Amino acid sequence: MNTPNTHTTQKGEFSARVAQHDTFGYDIFSIHIELVGPAFATFKQAKPGQFVQLACRDISNYHCPTPLLRRPFSIAGVNIISEESLLIEVIYHVVGPGTKWLQDQKVGNKINLIGPLGNNFKLPENQDSQIFLIGGGVGLPPMFFLADQLVNYGHNQIIAIAGARSSKYLENAIENHLIPIQNPLEANLYLKQFSRSNTKCIIATDDGSLGFHGNVVQALDAYLSKNPCNNQAQIFCCGPHGMLKSIALFAQSRHIECQVCMEAYMACGIGLCQSCAVPVQTSSNTDEWQYKLVCTNGPVFNSKMILWDKIEI
Amino acid sequence: MDRNNREIKQKYLSEPDLSVTLKNVRLPNPVMTASGTSGYTFELRDLVQLDQLGGFITKSITLEPRKGNPPQRTFETPAGMLNSIGLANVGLEVFCEEKIPLLQRFSIPVFVNVAGKTIDEYVAVSQRLMSFSHISGLEINISCPNVKEGGITFGTDPKSVFDLVHAVRQSCPDILLIIKLTPNVTDITVTARAAIDAGADVLSMVNTFLGMAINIHTRKPVLGARTGGLSGPAIKPMALYLVSRVYQEVAREANIPIIGMGGISSAQDAIEFILAGATAVSVGTQVLIHPGCLTQIIQGIKNYLTEYKIPSIRDITGSLE
Numbered sequence: 001m002n003t004p005n006t007h008t009t010q011k012g013e014f015s016a017r018v019a020q021h022d023t024f025g026y027d028i029f030s031i032h033i034e035l036v037g038p039a040f041a042t043f044k045q046a047k048p049g050q051f052v053q054l055a056c057r058d059i060s061n062y063h064c065p066t067p068l069l070r071r072p073f074s075i076a077g078v079n080i081i082s083e084e085s086l087l088i089e090v091i092y093h094v095v096g097p098g099t100k101w102l103q104d105q106k107v108g109n110k111i112n113l114i115g116p117l118g119n120n121f122k123l124p125e126n127q128d129s130q131i132f133l134i135g136g137g138v139g140l141p142p143m144f145f146l147a148d149q150l151v152n153y154g155h156n157q158i159i160a161i162a163g164a165r166s167s168k169y170l171e172n173a174i175e176n177h178l179i180p181i182q183n184p185l186e187a188n189l190y191l192k193q194f195s196r197s198n199t200k201c202i203i204a205t206d207d208g209s210l211g212f213h214g215n216v217v218q219a220l221d222a223y224l225s226k227n228p229c230n231n232q233a234q235i236f237c238c239g240p241h242g243m244l245k246s247i248a249l250f251a252q253s254r255h256i257e258c259q260v261c262m263e264a265y266m267a268c269g270i271g272l273c274q275s276c277a278v279p280v281q282t283s284s285n286t287d288e289w290q291y292k293l294v295c296t297n298g299p300v301f302n303s304k305m306i307l308w309d310k311i312e313i
Numbered sequence: 314m315d316r317n318n319r320e321i322k323q324k325y326l327s328e329p330d331l332s333v334t335l336k337n338v339r340l341p342n343p344v345m346t347a348s349g350t351s352g353y354t355f356e357l358r359d360l361v362q363l364d365q366l367g368g369f370i371t372k373s374i375t376l377e378p379r380k381g382n383p384p385q386r387t388f389e390t391p392a393g394m395l396n397s398i399g400l401a402n403v404g405l406e407v408f409c410e411e412k413i414p415l416l417q418r419f420s421i422p423v424f425v426n427v428a429g430k431t432i433d434e435y436v437a438v439s440q441r442l443m444s445f446s447h448i449s450g451l452e453i454n455i456s457c458p459n460v461k462e463g464g465i466t467f468g469t470d471p472k473s474v475f476d477l478v479h480a481v482r483q484s485c486p487d488i489l490l491i492i493k494l495t496p497n498v499t500d501i502t503v504t505a506r507a508a509i510d511a512g513a514d515v516l517s518m519v520n521t522f523l524g525m526a527i528n529i530h531t532r533k534p535v536l537g538a539r540t541g542g543l544s545g546p547a548i549k550p551m552a553l554y555l556v557s558r559v560y561q562e563v564a565r566e567a568n569i570p571i572i573g574m575g576g577i578s579s580a581q582d583a584i585e586f587i588l589a590g591a592t593a594v595s596v597g598t599q600v601l602i603h604p605g606c607l608t609q610i611i612q613g614i615k616n617y618l619t620e621y622k623i624p625s626i627r628d629i630t631g632s633l634e
Binding site: 010011012013055059062065066067068069070112114264265266267268270271272273274275276277278290291312 | 349351352356359360387388389391393398401546578579581582598600605
């Protein structure tokens with residue numbers, strides 16, 4: 001048609017079949033949805049950091065359009081199962097009517113989705129870089145997918161830190177409860193979704209019910225004082241704004257490069273409605289800033305570019 | 314073979330005519346995007362066959378770039394959505410440099426939505442835009458509820474509506490002028506009449522209804538700008554009523570076409586607006602959710618006309634009994 005010729009389709013609106021639905025933790029579930037045909041071709045290209053917009057209702061029911069808007073979810077993994085079919089994993093916390101609807105979906109049900117959306121994490125060029133993947137709560141899913149990709153690309157110095165308010169939010173994903181009480185900072189294969197890429201992780205809980213007693217920044221700080229890293233380190237993280245801000249400030253104080261995957265209240269997820277604005281510095285002068293969109297300019301940003309003080313936390 | 318050809322020809326001839334005209338601009342069908350919900354140009358190209366639409370209306374352009382309002386900018390309500398984006402846009406210069414060359418690639422009519430703080434700003438933006446021959450018309454947003462000076466203050470006072478439309482009309486005598494009305498008035502026929510008297514060619518109606526939501530835990534408004542505009546299926550009956558009233562009391566007699574909008578999600582909704590008096594319709598919030606709805610609505614209208622053996626969409630415009 002009359003669109004610019006260079007354009008290739010990077011996203012689409014598809015119907016997908018629920019292939020598997022598991023419990024991840026208390027009120028947190030992991031859903032695997034199967035994409036075939038054109039959806040397979042599109043999603044084969046999906047990268048860590050990207051997300052999908054799920055319609056948490058029957059999209060063709062005009063009489064009861066509730067919840068009206070789609071809900072954005074990070075892609076937690078892409079598993080190619082044949083030459084024409086793949087599964088994407090989405091992990092969600094039941095917090096409202098949209099996620100409640102998702103929870104009710106059985107294997108075989110259809111879900112309408114748009115994706116893959118947004119930008120992606122930029123991998124370190126040096127394979128020996130010490131990499132920290134930090135996820136808090138349902139900020140973990142993009143870290144699972146990123147671990148898969150990093151390992152595929154030959155990175156081997158990866159430590160993940162999985163933060164949760166309490167052990168119950170991770171309990172069904174934990175494979176190995178034998179975290180040494182004397183040394184909770186010893187990374188190991190504790191979480192199923194990290195173990196598939198052989199990524200060792202540290203678990204940190206706010207209430208100390210499992211692993212390190214404290215938040216992810218405290219865990220990282222404690223880990224680094226025990227294991228000073230000589231190589232260039234890089235942090236990749238996702239979670240609530242307060243957590244990301246703390247990690248960003250910590251990273252800056254240690255001169256560690258840090259990429260954050262931001263959450264935001266979205267309506268469309270495709271750059272139309274301008275809902276998911278975050279203040280981003282546009283030059284070295286912090287007075288020069290713009291709102292950027294989490295959905296299309298992000299969700300991944302260099303942590304130094306975000307004006308954290310302008311974000312209500 | 315001959316018989317086949319005959320059948321094809323017959324089928325072709327019996328295909329209903331969906332085209333409509335807004336004064337001198339012909340739309341291949343009555344379904345357009347609504348300003349602020351479909352981007353500047355080709356943002357939707359992966360998800361919608363844009364060349365199948367009746368027309369494309371861009372988001373609002375102001376003279377200077379605007380950052381927009383502080384988040385939170387949208388909030389879901391039952392069957393609706395509050396927004397207070399605050400006309401965030403790249404500004405006229407960047408729009409002309411970066412977006413207009415892309416707009417040239419549309420094969421369907423393109424309309425640019427114009428907003429401003431002062432009459433001079435509206436005039437300056439409109440004058441610049443009318444110099445681009447592939448822009449089929451300007452939709453003047455006198456009804457944005459989300460910036461202090463940005464439109465609604467013009468849009469609620471009939472005298473201001475007249476002065477603003479008159480000034481733009483005088484400076485842009487030839488381009489199609491669509492005036493987008495706010496529903497946040499006591500009597501919309503008064504502002505509609507003022508716009509027509511001042512030289513409006515087409516009325517777009519309606520913009521969003523003012524609303525708010527409160528977080529009872531923080532006791533603060535949910536939206537960063539405190540209030541916002543309500544859109545989506547929740548407002549459809551109210552928008553439909555206003556279109557019907559303006560059509561019957563003002564627009565029909567003045568022979569001014571209406572672009573109807575407000576919560577349109579399906580072909581059924583679109584047909585209701587057309588029966589009520591809209592020549593064309595715009596789809597907004599539903600595009601944010603289900604972009605594919607645009608072409609489904611066009612197909613649905615076609616099916617409706619076929620089912621009732623109505624040769625042209627124009628036969629049913631305003632045919633509400």
